[in-house]
Amino acid sequence: MIPLIVALAVVAVLVAAFVSVYNRLVRARNNADNAWAQIDVQLKRRYDLIPNLVETVKGYAAHERATLEAVVAARSRAIGARGPAEQAAAENMLSDALKSLIAVAEAHPDLKASTNFAELQEELAATENRIAYSRQYYNDAVLTYNNAVQAVPANIVAGMTGFAPREYFQAPGEERGPVRVRF
Amino acid sequence: MPAWVAAAAATGLWLLLLLALAVATRNPDVEPGPATGELAGHSPAVVDLITGNWRLCDEAVSATLLDLAARGVLAVEEIGPELSLVRLRKEPGGLRPYERLVYDHVRSLAVDGVVATGALAEGSRDLGRWWKSFRKKVIVEAREQGLSRPRWSRAHALLLSLAASVPAVAIGIAVSIDDTRTHRDGGVGAAIVSFALLLALMGRLNGERGTAEGAGAAAHWLGVREHLRATGRFAEQPAASVTIWGRHLAYAAALGLAPRAVRSLPVSTPADDNRAWSDYGGMWHVVDVRYPSRLLWGRPPGRTIGRGFIAGWFAGFFSWILLVLAAAFGVWPDGLVLPAALAVGLAVAGLPIMYAISDLGGAATVEGQIVRLRRFQDGGKANDDPKWTYWCAIDEGASREVRAMCLSEEMWHPLREGDKVRAVVGRRLGWIRRIDVIEDSRPRDAPSYDDTGEHLVDAPENLGEVRILPEPLARGTTANGVHPADLVTPADLKRALGIDVGAPVACDGPPAPSWLHVDSCRYETGTGVTVDVHAATGLRSRYLMVVGHTLTRVQGRPVEGVGDGAMLYPGLVSAATRRGTFAIAVSSPQGPPPPGPLIELARTAAARLSQ
Structure with missing residues (x-):
């Protein structure tokens, strides 16, 4: 009888520990999902701003065709990207293309003086900054999640229940760290 | 004895006079007016004052910040459930003095025009003086609008001061002619001290009291409060919802209806010891700060070696005594008494000595930003020669968790939170041997922190003003700091x-x-x-x-x-x-x-x- 009770007690403790670890993993995963959703919101905000920006620049500097097309192409690539790493690489390309676009504006005083362009530029800079913070927030959430998934003994529960480590939102070769907003 | 009776009677009469004036100058009763959505022209901070029985609450600061956001001076943006940003939107003109105080605080913390809401508690300001200055400025505006006035008018203050001189003199005389005392000097001192105490009591009871106009305004705003309580679920709204709710959220915060938004904007709240916000690396992020037990942490290597030897000696000695006793009872072999005692002593002494030698031989250089500077009492009596340990937590940008290290008092005092520093530290024992400030913290130079505090009794209005000092420019430099x-x-x-x-x-x-x-x-x-x-x-x-x-x-x-x-x-x-x-x-x-x-x-x- 006593061995049976001991065995039941051990099983009960193991089940309780399993449930506790599982719930912790679920919370961490939901946090990471939520953080990714925040990035998504900010990226979509930027995608929505870009057509207006391109149209405004086109009105003053239509001959800067290559730059404008590069921005449009980079935007399309970014919208089509899948997964954090691919997305980050595409977003970095888009950021570079936008920098060129802003530089174009500097050479056209009429465009630079345009209120519409100034507002769009400011909005874009604010969005870039929000993306940077969202990215930091996401990477912190992923770090917490990955620590939870890979640490012993949670990794046993994670392996049994299908929790896999997540990718950070960073382009290949890029160091983890804050994004500098340079607009 | 009759002199003491007379002194007691004079003091009693003065207290009665004080009580009578206090009753006569109590705040008017305010009944909430009919529920209405009409926002009158008062600012949220003033609303907080007049609807809080003419006492300003902490919520007034958060409400002011929300009001600035609603007016487009700032923006509050939600990035995630635990991260929101306050963004400077435009250079404001015509801000009220207390709004300027809040704005300057945000600006002093902003990196690229942005500060995390949680980081609003950061900065090396004197929070007590900051709050007094804020309060004073709000009161000045309420008085200008005829909503409030000081409890003691000049006539009241003069009357109470003159009247206080009577019991003070009586006490002085009583002390001078007291037959029971050997020395009869000290009468003048007793009179002065008594006078000062009575004035202090008078000042303590001083404060703001509402005018009839103020009571009417308060009744209106309590009606607004009923309206907001019935129409919006402000209690659950985050600060970022000011984008949707506009000034209504600011007034809801001032009226105590938006606790979540108020909590998320900790401008007037002391910074948490264990949870710091750092902008090292250019972006605000949370750093968890731990203060490890000082058993083997936060001690200079030299002393640690000495302590290690002493601890080892005691451990070995007491082990030897116990083992001798054990051997006498035959439960421990005689031949192993000394070796075992030596082993215990060496084991106890070995770890701290190894750590100390490791730190002495291989001190590390760390570079980062000070996120927490604290001192905690560690032994000694509270009021008589207390002993302190001085802690410094440095965010190196590599981890979201930082172990605070200890350092000497002389090194600790000149430092400020937010300073970027380079330090030579022992990583095993957590002791900072040398620390140099590479770059001063930005809030350290903010003009708003040169504050003059507040005076309670009939203070001239300018005494609570923040002195906006022009930023000194060294010769040959510019606003950028470089020529x-x-x-x-x-x-x-x-x-x-x-x-x-x-x-x-x-x-x-x-x-x-x-x-x-x-x-x-x-x-x-x-x-x-x-x-x-x-x-x-x-x-x-x-x-x-x-x-x-x-x-x-x-x-x-x-x-x-x-x-x-x-x-x-x-x-x-x-x-x-x-x-x-x-x-x-x-x-x-x-x-x-x-x-x-x-x-x-x-x-x-x-x-x-x-x-």
Whole structure:
């Protein structure tokens, strides 16, 4: 009888520990999902701003065709990207293309003086900054999640229940760290 | 004895007078008016004052910040459930003094115009004085609007002060003629002390009291409160919802209906010891700070070795006694008494000594930002010679968790939270041996922190004002803190380009956005050669790196080994360092100079800018 009770007690403790670890993993995963959703919101905000920006620049500097097309192409690539790493690489390309676009504006005083362009530029800079913070927030959430998934003994529960480590939102070769907003 | 009775009677009468005046000057009763959505012209902070029985609550500061956001001066943006940002939107004009105080606090913390809401509690200000100043300014406005007045008028204060002199003199006389005392001196001192105590009591009871107009306004705002309570679920709204709710959320916060939004904007709240916000690396992030037990942490290596020997000796000695006893009872072999005691002693002494030797031999240099400076009492009596341990937590940017280290009092005192420092530390024992400030914290220089506090009794209004001092500029520097003429000198130009130039003159900067302040200077020769030097500091100064492309319309090429990065264009070179960015443009009738001299100029300038 006593061995049976001991065995039941051990099983009960193991089940309780399993449930506790599982719930912790679920919370961490939901946090990471939520953080990714925040990035998504900010990226979509930027995608929505870009057509207006391109149209405004086109009105003053239509001959800067290559730059404008590069921005449009980079935007399309970014919208089509899948997964954090691919997305980050595409977003970095888009950021570079936008920098060129802003530089174009500097050479056209009429465009630079345009209120519409100034507002769009400011909005874009604010969005870039929000993306940077969202990215930091996401990477912190992923770090917490990955620590939870890979640490012993949670990794046993994670392996049994299908929790896999997540990718950070960073382009290949890029160091983890804050994004500098340079607009 | 009759003198003491007279003194007691005089004191009693004075207290009765004080009580009578206190009752006569109590706040008017305020009944909530009918529920209404009409927001009258008072600010949320004033509303907080008059609806809180003329006492200002902490919520007034958060409500003011929300009001600034609703008016477009700031923006509150939600990034995630635990992260929201306050963004400076436009340079405000016509802010009220207390709004300016809040705005300046946000601005002093902002990195690239942004501060995390949780970081609003950060900054090396004196929170008590800051709050007093804020309160004073709100009260001044409420008085100007006829909503409030000081409890004691000048006549009241004069009457109470004169009346207080009677019991004070009576007490002084009683002390002087007291038969029971050997020495009869001290009467004057007793009178002065009594007078001061009575005035202090009078001052303690002083405060704000509402006027009839104030009571009417308070009744209106309590009606607004009923309306807001019935129409909006403000209790659950985050601060970022001010985008939707506008000023209604600010007033809801002032009326105590938006606790979540108020909690998320901790402007008037002391910073948490264990959860710090750091902007090291350029973006605000949370750092968890731990203060480990001091058993083997936060101690200088030299003393740790001594303590290790003492602990080892005691452990070995007591083990030896126990083992001798055990051997006497036959439960421990006689031959192992001494070796076992020695082993215990060595084991106890070994760990701290090894740690200390490790730290002495291999001290590490860490560079980062101070996120927490604390001192905690560690032994001694609370009021009599307390002993303190001094803690310093440095965010190196590598981890979201930091273990605070200890240091000496002399090193601790000059430091401020937010300072960027380089420290020589022992990582095993957590002891800072040397610490140098590389860059002062930004809030340290903020003018709002030069505050004068508040006076309670009939204070002239200017006593609570914040003195806005112009930022002192060292000779030869500018608002950017760097003068372009210091980066490139005539001697540099002579050496690199072989040209003789005159003294630098101010010139227009390159095309740059309005948010970037660029300082520029120009050198000219008699032969038509001009050299323009543009410089700016801060992260945003990196914009100068694209100036070459803007001006020359040519794709530049990167140059290695100059600052953190440099770009070379025909006749123009720009380089970025941690401190800022500069661009050097050389224009000559003979065309652009060769790259070599330009790179040499840039290298010299980058080294100077980094210093």
